[in-house]
Amino acid sequence: MKIGILGYGNLGKGVEQAIRYNKDMELAGVFTRRDPSTIATITKNIPVYHIDSAKNMTNQIDVMILCVGSMSDMPELGPVFASMFNTVDGYDNHAQIPGYFDTMNKSALESGKVSIISSGWDPGMFSINRMYADAILPEGNTYTFWGKGISQGHSNAIRRIKGVKDATQYTIPMENAIEAVRRGDMPVLTAGEKHRRECFVVAEEGADKTWIENEIKTMPDYFSEYKTEVHFITEEELKENHSKLPHGGLVIRYGKTGFDGQNNHRIEYKLSLNSNPEFTANVLVAFARAAYRLNREGVSGAKTVIDIAPAYLSNKSGEQLRRELI
């Protein structure tokens, strides 16, 4: 199947690389709002097109993977592309997912295409695991922990402070909170009781580090309710030790069964990722296979990851899956 990539940032590059590992797929082209001649793909000989060319290529792309930002680009471009192509995206603005689903569903039903939204790992694989665990153990609580990993949003928030040259922020789950969940305490946890934040900051020459540290630690929403550590380091150290994009996290459900709830059970799904965008891209690519297949079966409309049978993600036949993986 022929895959198109819309947007060539970290995620788009991840998709390009993921396709190399999937023999039933071919990268048909990268689409960008920039001047295509300025884009050098990692793989040689990948055609790069201006986004405006996409509308003339609906027969040459089986699935378009949307790798643009969730904040403003996806709500605008998603429905436009769903009116032309099967699409997969990692729309991750949790609060807006129901509305985005409705918009994409309308567009995809009209075009007769399939749009899989909010794929990736959270939303995505974590959503799937929250849902399975909730259905299997109706009596219980589910907890999601993120990290240890880099939050781009928090890193950017630090970078906007006066006197900060560059910064990297790690979100780190609180081990004592995880242990309380595992023990079955069924704790009610605030955001600040679930995670702490560690910041590596490069200050501009002569900047007031005490003032910067205070600005970070008192920043509402981002840091003020969290235990936050701030380390000032050199630009070289930041580049050397904090320029990768690791992430991960843990979904735990603790639940009870039995006539009087006498037996307890834990379901845990844990991801440890060296590269957040590359792993996310791999999930998008597996769901691209599902979008293609569903559409070939005559399905259309928007779907979330929980609307899709797992087997659609695999390039192995049902027979092979039953023999090797069941």
Add this chain to the structure above:
Amino acid sequence: MKIGILGYGNLGKGVEQAIRYNKDMELAGVFTRRDPSTIATITKNIPVYHIDSAKNMTNQIDVMILCVGSMSDMPELGPVFASMFNTVDGYDNHAQIPGYFDTMNKSALESGKVSIISSGWDPGMFSINRMYADAILPEGNTYTFWGKGISQGHSNAIRRIKGVKDATQYTIPMENAIEAVRRGDMPVLTAGEKHRRECFVVAEEGADKTWIENEIKTMPDYFSEYKTEVHFITEEELKENHSKLPHGGLVIRYGKTGFDGQNNHRIEYKLSLNSNPEFTANVLVAFARAAYRLNREGVSGAKTVIDIAPAYLSNKSGEQLRRELI
């Protein structure tokens, strides 16, 4: 929806209790090959029928959950019940799953019903997780570890030894093997390198314990290739400390992404279960909901757990799931 239970052992009792936690379900009856008057259900006022009555009750049961043994009962009774009811089972004879699928598929296609086979946790939730992980990280290895938990098959094998009055066997994963997988060594592991076995044995009076221990440790397939510990204890100690049915396990996939496989990732799915039959029953019950819904949509034939979209397992609406769990 109205659920029937075929077979009233530990698993059947687990299903009975699971249904209490699912408000959209009702236990319509227990079916047994024994004299129904000898069966006392945990819940009051549950009708108990002889298995021969089932064929006259096809309109009163929406899904029959098959809680009979996989070894000889399921291959015989599965197709018979698939010809009359939507069914869910936990058929766990891994090597025979492809053949069992074909038999059940034929029967269910003829009756126009849905039969979900090999549900539970392994096969079942572990199968789902092996498949997702394999599809998401095509370059990598998947490892399944079981335990710490009680293996009924191994406990029974010890009980058959002369001079053994009773026994409980724990399967325990080797921590060093799990660590090697997590580190990314991609080890090739024999069965004996993945698990060790701990046996608690009650000997008959005057029995030769040295001989029994040797019989256990040298038993082919069951123990000879494993590091095995044998502890002789009293009947009271066995009853007090080893009469529950805990189990669990871990599926890990270690895989690589990136142009040259430069980034690695770990996906882990872990279960820690106080009661193996009750958790298994909860999975069967969630898949019973899926069988009922699929059949109402006009679907028929055999399905495995990977053929079913996760959302079919939940009693929450698509809208609620998108709002709360995605």
